[in-house]
Amino acid sequence: xxxxxxxxxxxxxxxxxxxxxxxxxxxxxxxxxxxxxxxxxxxxxxxxxxxxxxxxxxxxxxxxxxxxxxxxxxxxxxxxxxxxxxxxxxxxxxxxxxxxxxxxxxxxxxxxxxxxxxxxxxxxxxxxxxxxxxxxxxxxxxxxxxxxxxxxxxxxxxxxxxxxxxxxxxxxxxxxxxxxxxxxxxxxxxxxxxxxxxxxxx
Amino acid sequence: xxxxxxxxxxxxxxxxxxxxxxxxxxxxxxxxxxxxxxxxxxxxxxxxxxxxxxxxxxxxxxxxxxxxxxxxxxxxxxxxxxxxxxxxxxxxxxxxxxxxxxxxxxxxxxxxxxxxxxxxxxxxxxxxxxxxxxxxxxxxxxxxxxxxxxxxxxxxxxxxxxxxxxxxxxxxxxxxxxxxxxxxxxxxxxxxxxxxxxxxxx
Numbered sequence: 567x568x569x570x571x572x573x574x575x576x577x578x579x580x581x582x583x584x585x586x587x588x589x590x591x592x593x594x595x596x597x598x599x600x601x602x603x604x605x606x607x608x609x610x611x612x613x614x615x616x617x618x619x620x621x622x623x624x625x626x627x628x629x630x631x632x633x634x635x636x637x638x639x640x641x642x643x644x645x646x647x648x649x650x651x652x653x654x655x656x657x658x659x660x661x662x663x664x665x666x667x668x669x670x671x672x673x674x675x676x677x678x679x680x681x682x683x684x685x686x687x688x689x690x691x692x693x694x695x696x697x698x699x700x701x702x703x704x705x706x707x708x709x710x711x712x713x714x715x716x717x718x719x720x721x722x723x724x725x726x727x728x729x730x731x732x733x734x735x736x737x738x739x740x741x742x743x744x745x746x747x748x749x750x751x752x753x754x755x756x757x758x759x760x761x762x763x764x765x766x767x768x
Numbered sequence: 769x770x771x772x773x774x775x776x777x778x779x780x781x782x783x784x785x786x787x788x789x790x791x792x793x794x795x796x797x798x799x800x801x802x803x804x805x806x807x808x809x810x811x812x813x814x815x816x817x818x819x820x821x822x823x824x825x826x827x828x829x830x831x832x833x834x835x836x837x838x839x840x841x842x843x844x845x846x847x848x849x850x851x852x853x854x855x856x857x858x859x860x861x862x863x864x865x866x867x868x869x870x871x872x873x874x875x876x877x878x879x880x881x882x883x884x885x886x887x888x889x890x891x892x893x894x895x896x897x898x899x900x901x902x903x904x905x906x907x908x909x910x911x912x913x914x915x916x917x918x919x920x921x922x923x924x925x926x927x928x929x930x931x932x933x934x935x936x937x938x939x940x941x942x943x944x945x946x947x948x949x950x951x952x953x954x955x956x957x958x959x960x961x962x963x964x965x966x967x968x969x970x
Contacts, residue, residue: 588882592795666882672934673878675941680790680868690941717957724947725954728934729927732874736930739877739892745926752927755919756958 587667646712647763653750668738714758789869848914849965855952870940916960
Protein backbone atom coordinates (compact mmCIF):
# COMPACT_ATOMS: atom_id res chain seq x y z
CA UNK A 567 0.00 0.00 0.00
CA UNK A 568 1.47 3.39 -0.92
CA UNK A 569 2.25 5.81 1.91
CA UNK A 570 -0.42 8.34 2.87
CA UNK A 571 1.48 11.28 1.33
CA UNK A 572 1.50 9.55 -2.02
CA UNK A 573 -2.23 8.88 -1.82
CA UNK A 574 -2.88 12.55 -1.08
CA UNK A 575 -0.70 13.62 -3.99
CA UNK A 576 -2.59 11.27 -6.29
CA UNK A 577 -5.93 12.53 -4.96
CA UNK A 578 -4.90 16.11 -5.75
CA UNK A 579 -3.80 15.16 -9.26
CA UNK A 580 -6.97 13.26 -10.10
CA UNK A 581 -9.27 16.00 -8.85
CA UNK A 582 -7.20 18.77 -10.47
CA UNK A 583 -7.24 16.87 -13.75
CA UNK A 584 -11.06 16.91 -13.77
CA UNK A 585 -11.25 20.62 -12.98
CA UNK A 586 -8.63 21.69 -15.56
CA UNK A 587 -10.27 19.49 -18.16
CA UNK A 588 -13.69 21.06 -17.75
CA UNK A 589 -12.94 24.68 -17.08
CA UNK A 590 -9.39 25.19 -18.34
CA UNK A 591 -6.16 25.95 -16.55
CA UNK A 592 -6.35 29.75 -16.46
CA UNK A 593 -9.91 29.82 -15.17
CA UNK A 594 -9.02 27.50 -12.28
CA UNK A 595 -7.94 29.07 -9.00
CA UNK A 596 -6.12 27.44 -6.11
CA UNK A 597 -9.40 27.73 -4.21
CA UNK A 598 -11.16 25.76 -6.96
CA UNK A 599 -8.52 23.06 -6.56
CA UNK A 600 -8.90 23.04 -2.77
CA UNK A 601 -12.67 22.68 -3.14
CA UNK A 602 -12.30 19.87 -5.69
CA UNK A 603 -9.61 17.93 -3.87
CA UNK A 604 -10.93 18.37 -0.34
CA UNK A 605 -7.39 18.76 1.02
CA UNK A 606 -6.16 21.67 3.10
CA UNK A 607 -4.12 24.49 1.64
CA UNK A 608 -1.17 23.36 3.73
CA UNK A 609 -1.37 19.84 2.37
CA UNK A 610 -1.69 21.05 -1.23
CA UNK A 611 1.35 23.31 -0.90
CA UNK A 612 3.25 20.51 0.83
CA UNK A 613 2.94 18.45 -2.35
CA UNK A 614 3.17 21.17 -5.02
CA UNK A 615 4.83 24.61 -5.03
CA UNK A 616 1.90 26.10 -7.01
CA UNK A 617 -0.70 25.80 -9.75
CA UNK A 618 1.84 25.54 -12.59
CA UNK A 619 3.46 22.48 -11.02
CA UNK A 620 0.06 20.85 -10.50
CA UNK A 621 -0.79 21.58 -14.13
CA UNK A 622 2.43 20.00 -15.38
CA UNK A 623 2.03 16.94 -13.14
CA UNK A 624 -1.56 16.52 -14.39
CA UNK A 625 -0.44 16.74 -18.01
CA UNK A 626 2.32 14.17 -17.43
CA UNK A 627 -0.10 11.79 -15.75
CA UNK A 628 -2.74 12.20 -18.46
CA UNK A 629 -0.12 11.76 -21.18
CA UNK A 630 0.70 8.30 -19.83
CA UNK A 631 -2.97 7.43 -19.52
CA UNK A 632 -3.80 8.69 -22.99
CA UNK A 633 -0.94 6.88 -24.73
CA UNK A 634 -1.84 3.69 -22.87
CA UNK A 635 -5.42 4.13 -24.14
CA UNK A 636 -4.17 4.65 -27.71
CA UNK A 637 -1.96 1.55 -27.54
CA UNK A 638 -4.69 -0.57 -26.00
CA UNK A 639 -7.36 0.43 -28.50
CA UNK A 640 -5.08 0.07 -31.55
CA UNK A 641 -5.66 -3.66 -31.72
CA UNK A 642 -7.49 -5.91 -34.12
CA UNK A 643 -7.20 -8.73 -36.59
CA UNK A 644 -5.30 -6.49 -39.04
CA UNK A 645 -3.72 -2.98 -39.05
CA UNK A 646 -6.86 -1.55 -40.68
CA UNK A 647 -9.04 -3.19 -38.05
CA UNK A 648 -6.78 -1.75 -35.33
CA UNK A 649 -7.25 1.76 -36.69
CA UNK A 650 -10.99 1.22 -36.94
CA UNK A 651 -11.00 -0.02 -33.37
CA UNK A 652 -9.15 3.10 -32.22
CA UNK A 653 -11.76 5.35 -33.86
CA UNK A 654 -14.57 3.42 -32.16
CA UNK A 655 -12.85 3.52 -28.77
CA UNK A 656 -12.25 7.28 -29.00
CA UNK A 657 -15.88 7.94 -29.90
CA UNK A 658 -17.06 5.72 -27.06
CA UNK A 659 -14.87 7.53 -24.57
CA UNK A 660 -16.14 10.98 -25.55
CA UNK A 661 -19.70 9.67 -25.64
CA UNK A 662 -19.27 8.29 -22.11
CA UNK A 663 -18.09 11.76 -21.03
CA UNK A 664 -21.20 13.27 -22.66
CA UNK A 665 -18.89 15.50 -24.72
CA UNK A 666 -17.85 17.45 -21.64
CA UNK A 667 -14.18 18.38 -21.32
CA UNK A 668 -13.10 17.34 -24.80
CA UNK A 669 -9.39 16.65 -25.16
CA UNK A 670 -7.21 17.95 -22.32
CA UNK A 671 -4.25 18.27 -24.67
CA UNK A 672 -6.19 20.19 -27.30
CA UNK A 673 -7.58 22.48 -24.62
CA UNK A 674 -4.12 23.06 -23.19
CA UNK A 675 -2.66 23.62 -26.67
CA UNK A 676 -5.05 26.49 -27.25
CA UNK A 677 -4.51 27.93 -23.79
CA UNK A 678 -0.74 27.61 -23.65
CA UNK A 679 0.57 27.96 -27.23
CA UNK A 680 1.46 31.63 -27.01
CA UNK A 681 1.93 32.10 -23.30
CA UNK A 682 3.30 28.98 -21.54
CA UNK A 683 6.14 27.34 -23.52
CA UNK A 684 6.73 24.50 -21.03
CA UNK A 685 3.08 23.42 -21.25
CA UNK A 686 3.09 23.86 -25.03
CA UNK A 687 6.18 21.69 -25.43
CA UNK A 688 4.73 18.90 -23.31
CA UNK A 689 1.47 18.93 -25.27
CA UNK A 690 3.30 19.03 -28.62
CA UNK A 691 5.12 15.89 -27.46
CA UNK A 692 1.84 14.12 -26.74
CA UNK A 693 0.53 14.92 -30.22
CA UNK A 694 3.82 13.77 -31.76
CA UNK A 695 3.70 10.46 -29.84
CA UNK A 696 0.05 9.89 -30.80
CA UNK A 697 0.77 10.71 -34.44
CA UNK A 698 3.77 8.38 -34.51
CA UNK A 699 1.66 5.49 -33.27
CA UNK A 700 -1.03 6.14 -35.88
CA UNK A 701 1.62 6.47 -38.58
CA UNK A 702 2.97 3.00 -37.85
CA UNK A 703 -0.45 1.39 -38.11
CA UNK A 704 -1.41 3.41 -41.19
CA UNK A 705 1.83 2.36 -42.92
CA UNK A 706 1.12 -1.30 -42.15
CA UNK A 707 -2.50 -0.91 -43.29
CA UNK A 708 -1.26 0.62 -46.54
CA UNK A 709 1.13 -2.30 -47.07
CA UNK A 710 -1.78 -4.70 -46.59
CA UNK A 711 -4.02 -2.81 -49.02
CA UNK A 712 -6.42 -1.68 -46.29
CA UNK A 713 -5.83 2.10 -46.69
CA UNK A 714 -5.14 4.22 -49.77
CA UNK A 715 -1.43 4.16 -50.58
CA UNK A 716 -1.14 7.45 -52.49
CA UNK A 717 -0.33 9.69 -49.49
CA UNK A 718 2.52 9.14 -47.01
CA UNK A 719 1.50 7.47 -43.75
CA UNK A 720 2.96 10.34 -41.72
CA UNK A 721 0.90 12.89 -43.61
CA UNK A 722 -2.29 10.87 -43.11
CA UNK A 723 -1.50 10.39 -39.41
CA UNK A 724 -0.96 14.13 -38.89
CA UNK A 725 -4.17 14.85 -40.79
CA UNK A 726 -6.11 12.30 -38.74
CA UNK A 727 -4.97 13.89 -35.47
CA UNK A 728 -5.98 17.36 -36.73
CA UNK A 729 -9.38 16.18 -37.97
CA UNK A 730 -10.12 14.38 -34.69
CA UNK A 731 -9.04 17.34 -32.56
CA UNK A 732 -11.22 19.70 -34.59
CA UNK A 733 -14.17 17.32 -34.42
CA UNK A 734 -13.77 16.85 -30.65
CA UNK A 735 -13.89 20.66 -30.40
CA UNK A 736 -17.15 20.80 -32.38
CA UNK A 737 -18.74 17.91 -30.46
CA UNK A 738 -17.81 19.51 -27.15
CA UNK A 739 -19.09 22.91 -28.29
CA UNK A 740 -22.47 21.60 -29.39
CA UNK A 741 -22.72 18.74 -26.85
CA UNK A 742 -23.64 16.44 -29.72
CA UNK A 743 -21.78 13.40 -30.91
CA UNK A 744 -22.63 14.10 -34.55
CA UNK A 745 -19.52 16.10 -35.46
CA UNK A 746 -17.18 13.44 -34.03
CA UNK A 747 -19.12 10.41 -35.27
CA UNK A 748 -19.43 11.91 -38.76
CA UNK A 749 -15.75 12.89 -38.76
CA UNK A 750 -14.83 9.27 -38.20
CA UNK A 751 -17.22 8.04 -40.89
CA UNK A 752 -15.77 10.60 -43.28
CA UNK A 753 -12.19 9.67 -42.38
CA UNK A 754 -12.94 5.99 -42.99
CA UNK A 755 -14.29 6.84 -46.46
CA UNK A 756 -11.58 9.35 -47.40
CA UNK A 757 -8.78 7.00 -46.28
CA UNK A 758 -10.42 4.17 -48.24
CA UNK A 759 -10.36 2.10 -45.08
CA UNK A 760 -11.27 -1.39 -46.23
CA UNK A 761 -15.02 -1.81 -45.50
CA UNK A 762 -14.64 -5.37 -44.21
CA UNK A 763 -12.55 -4.16 -41.23
CA UNK A 764 -15.06 -1.48 -40.21
CA UNK A 765 -17.20 -2.14 -37.19
CA UNK A 766 -20.70 -0.85 -36.95
CA UNK A 767 -20.11 1.88 -34.37
CA UNK A 768 -23.20 4.06 -34.29
CA UNK B 769 -16.40 61.23 -38.57
CA UNK B 770 -17.73 59.07 -35.73
CA UNK B 771 -18.09 60.72 -32.32
CA UNK B 772 -15.17 60.39 -29.89
CA UNK B 773 -17.01 57.90 -27.66
CA UNK B 774 -17.47 55.56 -30.57
CA UNK B 775 -13.79 55.77 -31.47
CA UNK B 776 -12.85 54.89 -27.90
CA UNK B 777 -15.23 51.95 -27.89
CA UNK B 778 -13.72 50.71 -31.13
CA UNK B 779 -10.20 51.19 -29.78
CA UNK B 780 -11.08 49.07 -26.73
CA UNK B 781 -12.57 46.32 -28.91
CA UNK B 782 -9.62 46.15 -31.29
CA UNK B 783 -7.04 46.02 -28.51
CA UNK B 784 -9.08 43.54 -26.43
CA UNK B 785 -9.48 41.33 -29.48
CA UNK B 786 -5.69 41.06 -29.84
CA UNK B 787 -5.19 40.25 -26.15
CA UNK B 788 -7.98 37.64 -25.96
CA UNK B 789 -6.73 36.07 -29.18
CA UNK B 790 -3.20 35.58 -27.91
CA UNK B 791 -3.67 34.74 -24.25
CA UNK B 792 -7.27 33.64 -23.98
CA UNK B 793 -10.28 35.15 -22.25
CA UNK B 794 -9.83 33.66 -18.76
CA UNK B 795 -6.17 34.58 -18.51
CA UNK B 796 -6.92 38.21 -19.39
CA UNK B 797 -7.58 40.62 -16.53
CA UNK B 798 -9.21 44.04 -16.67
CA UNK B 799 -5.75 45.44 -15.95
CA UNK B 800 -4.38 43.64 -19.03
CA UNK B 801 -7.13 45.27 -21.08
CA UNK B 802 -6.38 48.72 -19.63
CA UNK B 803 -2.69 48.28 -20.47
CA UNK B 804 -3.48 47.12 -24.00
CA UNK B 805 -6.07 49.76 -24.79
CA UNK B 806 -4.42 52.69 -23.07
CA UNK B 807 -7.78 53.98 -21.85
CA UNK B 808 -8.62 54.77 -18.23
CA UNK B 809 -10.61 52.42 -16.06
CA UNK B 810 -13.42 55.00 -15.96
CA UNK B 811 -13.55 55.17 -19.73
CA UNK B 812 -13.51 51.37 -20.11
CA UNK B 813 -16.36 50.93 -17.62
CA UNK B 814 -18.26 53.78 -19.30
CA UNK B 815 -18.37 51.70 -22.49
CA UNK B 816 -18.70 48.19 -21.05
CA UNK B 817 -20.13 46.88 -17.76
CA UNK B 818 -17.34 44.27 -17.48
CA UNK B 819 -15.04 41.74 -19.12
CA UNK B 820 -17.86 39.43 -20.25
CA UNK B 821 -19.50 42.21 -22.25
CA UNK B 822 -16.17 43.14 -23.85
CA UNK B 823 -15.63 39.48 -24.74
CA UNK B 824 -19.05 39.19 -26.37
CA UNK B 825 -18.63 42.46 -28.28
CA UNK B 826 -15.21 41.27 -29.51
CA UNK B 827 -16.66 37.95 -30.66
CA UNK B 828 -19.51 39.70 -32.50
CA UNK B 829 -17.10 42.05 -34.23
CA UNK B 830 -14.71 39.26 -35.19
CA UNK B 831 -17.60 37.12 -36.43
CA UNK B 832 -18.49 39.82 -38.96
CA UNK B 833 -14.87 40.22 -40.01
CA UNK B 834 -14.30 36.49 -40.33
CA UNK B 835 -17.43 35.81 -42.39
CA UNK B 836 -16.54 38.77 -44.65
CA UNK B 837 -13.09 37.20 -45.09
CA UNK B 838 -14.63 33.82 -45.93
CA UNK B 839 -17.01 35.38 -48.47
CA UNK B 840 -14.28 37.48 -50.05
CA UNK B 841 -11.80 34.62 -50.39
CA UNK B 842 -14.38 32.14 -51.73
CA UNK B 843 -14.05 33.48 -55.25
CA UNK B 844 -12.59 32.09 -58.44
CA UNK B 845 -13.31 31.02 -61.98
CA UNK B 846 -15.29 27.98 -60.73
CA UNK B 847 -16.64 26.64 -57.40
CA UNK B 848 -13.59 24.38 -57.05
CA UNK B 849 -11.27 27.31 -57.70
CA UNK B 850 -13.16 29.34 -55.09
CA UNK B 851 -12.61 26.63 -52.47
CA UNK B 852 -8.95 26.40 -53.41
CA UNK B 853 -8.68 30.16 -53.12
CA UNK B 854 -10.21 30.05 -49.64
CA UNK B 855 -7.64 27.47 -48.49
CA UNK B 856 -4.80 29.62 -49.82
CA UNK B 857 -6.17 32.79 -48.22
CA UNK B 858 -6.56 31.08 -44.83
CA UNK B 859 -3.00 29.76 -44.94
CA UNK B 860 -1.69 33.18 -45.94
CA UNK B 861 -3.52 34.85 -43.08
CA UNK B 862 -2.14 32.45 -40.45
CA UNK B 863 1.33 32.69 -42.02
CA UNK B 864 1.14 36.50 -41.81
CA UNK B 865 0.27 36.12 -38.12
CA UNK B 866 3.31 33.82 -37.68
CA UNK B 867 0.95 31.19 -36.25
CA UNK B 868 0.32 33.25 -33.15
CA UNK B 869 -3.24 33.41 -31.83
CA UNK B 870 -4.70 30.72 -34.07
CA UNK B 871 -8.47 30.91 -34.48
CA UNK B 872 -10.27 33.11 -31.94
CA UNK B 873 -13.43 31.02 -32.33
CA UNK B 874 -11.64 27.72 -31.82
CA UNK B 875 -9.85 29.14 -28.79
CA UNK B 876 -13.11 30.41 -27.35
CA UNK B 877 -14.86 27.11 -28.10
CA UNK B 878 -12.36 25.26 -25.95
CA UNK B 879 -12.48 27.86 -23.19
CA UNK B 880 -16.24 28.35 -23.07
CA UNK B 881 -17.85 25.03 -24.07
CA UNK B 882 -18.48 23.79 -20.55
CA UNK B 883 -18.57 27.02 -18.57
CA UNK B 884 -19.96 29.96 -20.58
CA UNK B 885 -23.07 29.04 -22.59
CA UNK B 886 -23.59 32.48 -24.13
CA UNK B 887 -20.06 32.48 -25.55
CA UNK B 888 -20.40 28.87 -26.67
CA UNK B 889 -23.65 29.59 -28.51
CA UNK B 890 -22.18 32.57 -30.32
CA UNK B 891 -19.12 30.55 -31.40
CA UNK B 892 -21.25 27.59 -32.48
CA UNK B 893 -23.15 30.04 -34.70
CA UNK B 894 -19.92 31.22 -36.34
CA UNK B 895 -18.92 27.64 -37.14
CA UNK B 896 -22.41 26.91 -38.50
CA UNK B 897 -22.30 30.00 -40.74
CA UNK B 898 -18.81 29.13 -42.00
CA UNK B 899 -19.81 25.53 -42.64
CA UNK B 900 -22.94 26.61 -44.51
CA UNK B 901 -20.90 28.80 -46.85
CA UNK B 902 -18.44 25.96 -47.56
CA UNK B 903 -21.32 23.54 -48.08
CA UNK B 904 -22.80 25.72 -50.83
CA UNK B 905 -19.52 25.92 -52.74
CA UNK B 906 -18.74 22.22 -52.22
CA UNK B 907 -22.19 21.28 -53.56
CA UNK B 908 -21.63 23.43 -56.64
CA UNK B 909 -18.14 22.01 -57.10
CA UNK B 910 -19.58 18.50 -56.89
CA UNK B 911 -22.20 19.36 -59.53
CA UNK B 912 -19.41 20.61 -61.80
CA UNK B 913 -17.30 17.48 -61.29
CA UNK B 914 -14.57 19.33 -59.39
CA UNK B 915 -14.98 17.47 -56.04
CA UNK B 916 -15.81 13.84 -55.29
CA UNK B 917 -19.59 13.37 -55.32
CA UNK B 918 -19.85 10.31 -53.05
CA UNK B 919 -20.23 12.17 -49.73
CA UNK B 920 -22.87 14.82 -48.95
CA UNK B 921 -21.63 18.41 -49.28
CA UNK B 922 -22.71 19.19 -45.71
CA UNK B 923 -20.69 16.28 -44.33
CA UNK B 924 -17.59 17.37 -46.28
CA UNK B 925 -18.05 20.98 -45.16
CA UNK B 926 -18.31 19.96 -41.50
CA UNK B 927 -15.26 17.74 -41.91
CA UNK B 928 -13.29 20.53 -43.59
CA UNK B 929 -14.01 22.92 -40.73
CA UNK B 930 -12.91 20.30 -38.17
CA UNK B 931 -9.73 19.45 -40.07
CA UNK B 932 -8.78 23.11 -40.45
CA UNK B 933 -9.47 23.91 -36.80
CA UNK B 934 -7.35 20.96 -35.68
CA UNK B 935 -4.55 21.91 -38.06
CA UNK B 936 -4.62 25.56 -36.92
CA UNK B 937 -4.25 24.21 -33.37
CA UNK B 938 -1.18 22.16 -34.37
CA UNK B 939 0.40 24.98 -36.36
CA UNK B 940 -0.11 27.40 -33.49
CA UNK B 941 1.27 24.91 -30.99
CA UNK B 942 4.45 24.23 -32.94
CA UNK B 943 4.75 27.70 -34.54
CA UNK B 944 5.25 25.96 -37.87
CA UNK B 945 3.09 26.23 -40.95
CA UNK B 946 3.63 22.58 -41.87
CA UNK B 947 0.58 21.14 -40.09
CA UNK B 948 -1.77 23.67 -41.71
CA UNK B 949 -0.16 23.65 -45.16
CA UNK B 950 -0.09 19.84 -45.24
CA UNK B 951 -3.68 19.67 -43.98
CA UNK B 952 -4.77 21.73 -46.97
CA UNK B 953 -2.72 19.62 -49.39
CA UNK B 954 -4.24 16.48 -47.88
CA UNK B 955 -7.77 17.92 -48.02
CA UNK B 956 -7.31 18.81 -51.71
CA UNK B 957 -6.25 15.23 -52.44
CA UNK B 958 -8.87 13.51 -50.28
CA UNK B 959 -11.69 15.67 -51.70
CA UNK B 960 -10.43 14.92 -55.24
CA UNK B 961 -10.31 18.65 -55.83
CA UNK B 962 -9.71 18.96 -59.58
CA UNK B 963 -5.95 19.57 -60.02
CA UNK B 964 -6.44 22.24 -62.69
CA UNK B 965 -8.14 24.58 -60.20
CA UNK B 966 -5.40 24.25 -57.57
CA UNK B 967 -3.00 27.12 -57.16
CA UNK B 968 0.57 26.58 -56.16
CA UNK B 969 0.36 27.88 -52.61
CA UNK B 970 3.57 26.90 -50.87
